[in-house]
Amino acid sequence: MAQVKYNYPDERGHFGPYGGRFVAETLMAPIEELTAAYHEAMADEDFLREFDYELKHYVGRPSPLYLAERWSNEIGGARIYLKREDLNHTGAHKINNTVGQALLARRMGKSRVIAETGAGQHGVASATVAARFGMQCVVYMGQEDIERQAINVFRMKLLGAEVVPVTAGSKTLKDALNEALRDWVTNVDNTFYIIGTVAGPHPYPAMVRDFQAVIGREAKSQMQEMTGQQPDALVACVGGGSNAIGLFYPFIDDEQVALYGVEAAGHGLKSGEHAAPLCAGKPGVLHGNRTYLMEDSDGQIIHTHSISAGLDYPGVGPEHAWLKDSGRANYVAVNDEEAMQAFHDLTRIEGIIPALESSHALAYAAKLAATMDKEKTIVVNLSGRGDKDIHTVAQREGITL
């Protein structure tokens, strides 16, 4: 049988029935302008060379692939390799995308960038590149998140960004995204909206994926070099899903590599207090694309919960929705407690403090590894470092710092 290569999205940004462009008319023109600029840039060798240069010298790529030998031995199953995105500048995979979009903004002559942020990681990564390229930067952040993430708020301010509190709705990430869209609609002439994940109207899901795919390309060649073969499984956490797509995408046509996206089960899928639209939601339209959502029977978006602010989002990138329906990737969920356990295990056994987001991927990888032979291998995307989370962990465990 002839191999049909994976070729999504289509011209209008659809991944099967998902994706697309569901935005107010005022945004159609800037989105079309952005699409044209993005296609041009991706075909321009100078642009790609510049992007690579920044990734190498500013971000610090390639990020290492690390065999977590002691942890793998303890689990007693497949060997677990960690893709160390936590070692990037600013401490997470987010910077890969913000460097790409900032270069694109500069190419388009936009002097002002805006971003939404939940935990503050994407906000920090956006403020960082805005400083690096001399652009004005405004970051929208829910009032609740501002209170929970005081250190990242201060980091953004140090970097010269203006942090605007969002008090509408649930005062969290989804509301910050609404507010950023409102800013964009008002300031379309000089403003570039840096979306932090593989969601939003086309071309964002494809564009952010393309900027993050460096993760999977590196992992592929590093695995070849270290083990002489490709991994049996990939595991990554999924909030919006950018670190997962970044790792998965270069492997999608390698069907012998199993793909696992791990959502946040919060207090448990049955409790209703979680952030797992792929595992427990249904399709709908939000923030410019059709995808799986956490919504009620009237189509209102509902409150989500996760111990990890970066996974606390009611939607998910449309490409994940399609990979789920097509059966190419598996989506599972890990609750707060399991993620905490993985956080502690990796910290104590490997001396690596993972982000709580990444801890969800680690928790599932540990379960999966236990069911696999010792000759098998798993690559986990260690998408960020956990320094930002130590207050959350301490508070949960009743420790006053």
Place this chain on the structure above:
Amino acid sequence: MSRIAERFTSLREQGKKALIPYLTAGDPQADATVPLMHAMVKAGADIIELGVPFSDPMAEGPVIQRAMERALQHHVSLSQVIDMVAEFRKQDTTTPVLLMGYLNPVEIMGYETFVQRATQAGVDGVLLVDLPPEEAEDLLSHARQNGLDTVFLVSPTTTQDRIKRLSAASSGFVYYVSLKGVTGAGHLDVGEVLKRVGQIKAETELPVGVGFGIRDAESARRIAEVADAVVVGSALVRLVEANLTSPQQAAQAVADLISSMRKEMDAISPRSAAKMHNL
């Protein structure tokens, strides 16, 4: 002919412009809506634009966002909004009602069910802010079959090519958003509006309504001089918000503003109205 088209034809014969007030259904509570709609008609509204509450209203400014939050505190759903229109129709069978909202509640109800239930209840048209014509095939086909008008927005950033496409997908009227930004923001540039209305009229025979940024009798008159319909939203919702404890006072304040706009708009000489129609 749809109720919306009939209304525009009859206004044109009288040399008048349409006044389209907006209210958010269920703001501040469900039983306030139908009486407020009747009060609007009595004060001079030609078409009612009824906002369907949504948890994430991306194109709304703070005033309408808060109205939607108030309605959602009582879980006012699309289904209930349709029932409100049926209730309104018991006393008023002539004033067109346009539902304005976001796609997701419609998507969850299902396009076919939505269109059937809405038309049976006496809804005349629908405007979904985040549904561009490129993604609207399903909705359009059900709407056409059932005689539900579909209104699309044209914005200051819309290209002439897209104006053509949006006009082709529209029925009832075309809605020009008079400024870049969210509802309730900014200042009107009447000259720019005149120019853009002309560009839309070059593509379609449909009437053109203008909204965003119209807040008093004076701005309503200035827009009525250059367009077929004036849409007023946040200015009215603000009055509801200022009278949360008294629905009667809210209705009175809303009626007073609508009456004053009506009076100013009707004071435009028939000659300038006719000039406009020949654009």
